[in-house]
Amino acid sequence: MRTSPSIAPHGPEQDTYIVLDDFGSLGRAWRETDEAGAHRATLVRNLLDGQYENPVRIVAFNTTEGWSRDVTVDIADELRRRFVEYDEVPEAVLAFMEAAANKH
Incomplete structure (x- = not known):
């Protein structure tokens, strides 16, 4: 039986994380x-470095284990624990942490 190649970007044996970013009037x-x-x-490092506009959701998946x-x-x-290591934290990350805290 023929199988399809993995859609995971770095191999099917590792967890993969993707970010839903909100671009305001342009949508998500x-x-x-x-x-x-x-x-x-x-x-986590990219979030703290401000590489996302306005992150609203993060999903992880592992195709080998069959979960997301x-x-x-x-x-x-994790950001709450690590952001003290940074002099400045992007506003978008602070808003993300606050919004996530409301989901607890």
Whole structure:
């Protein structure tokens, strides 16, 4: 039986993270990311570096294990723990953490 190649950007054995970003009047879109940016650690660093306009949701998936889930609150909690390491945190990240805190 022939199988399709994995849609996971860095291999099916790893978790992949994608961000739904809000561009205001232009609408929302799942942001493209390169292979290196799809890992959790890189995602958190990119958020703290201000590489997203207005993140509203983060989804993780693993095609090998056959799961996907909304990890917005988990990532916001991690950002809360890590943002003290940064001199400045983008307003969009502060708003993201506040919105996620309301989902608890």
